[in-house]
Amino acid sequence: MNKSIAIIGSSRRNGNTGKLIDWIAGELGIGIIDLSTKNISPFDYEHKNADDDFLPLIDQLLKYDNIIFVSPVYWYSMSAQMKTFIDRVSDLLFVEELKDKGRGLRGKVGYVVCTSTSDKVSDSFINSFNNTFSYLGMEAGGIIHVNCENGFNPDRCRNDVVDFIEILK
Ligand SMILES: Cc1cc2nc3c(=O)[nH]c(=O)nc-3n(C[C@H](O)[C@H](O)[C@H](O)COP(=O)(O)O)c2cc1C
Numbered sequence: 001m002n003k004s005i006a007i008i009g010s011s012r013r014n015g016n017t018g019k020l021i022d023w024i025a026g027e028l029g030i031g032i033i034d035l036s037t038k039n040i041s042p043f044d045y046e047h048k049n050a051d052d053d054f055l056p057l058i059d060q061l062l063k064y065d066n067i068i069f070v071s072p073v074y075w076y077s078m079s080a081q082m083k084t085f086i087d088r089v090s091d092l093l094f095v096e097e098l099k100d101k102g103r104g105l106r107g108k109v110g111y112v113v114c115t116s117t118s119d120k121v122s123d124s125f126i127n128s129f130n131n132t133f134s135y136l137g138m139e140a141g142g143i144i145h146v147n148c149e150n151g152f153n154p155d156r157c158r159n160d161v162v163d164f165i166e167i168l169k
Contacts, residue, residue: 002030004066004168009035009081016115016148017072024113027165035081043087047095054088062104066111066141066168069129073116076124086132106137114145121145142167
């Protein structure tokens, strides 16, 4: 089985970020899970949402070595869909029966694929992923950021995409 999987959280699946990950995933022959198609509710201290799509999704992700987090930059941060998913990872740290799954994330390699309308991706965006990977015992594998100020233009990012694909091969 392929060792990489991508999860995308964007407010439009076929927007700039979607086009970027479709290209990368197509080259690598890997799957993409769209968080917008999942029923994942915000973190609940009482875990009354334990039956939503979060745990089956985690079980699926744990089968892979590399997890590619795909998000546009929205207000210097990750998308709300991605943030909701990452908040729920807290379930794996707090709920006794789920702690094995949380430990299962240790040693996985996290990658970030993102777009924005700036030349440089905000530190706050990058740090939120890198700090999360570090807290969970994951390794930070690499990032690709594409400036989509004038829409997604493959010619502007071809070299970066080729380099990024190379580290995941
Ligand atoms: C709600 C919202 C907030 C945004 N915030 C930022 C930002 O803080 N910095 C930036 O460079 N671009 C920002 N943008 C631009 C998007 O990052 C950019 O258009 C991106 O390519 C959109 O990807 P998508 O088509 O997957 O939504 C924002 C766009 C939206 C809709």
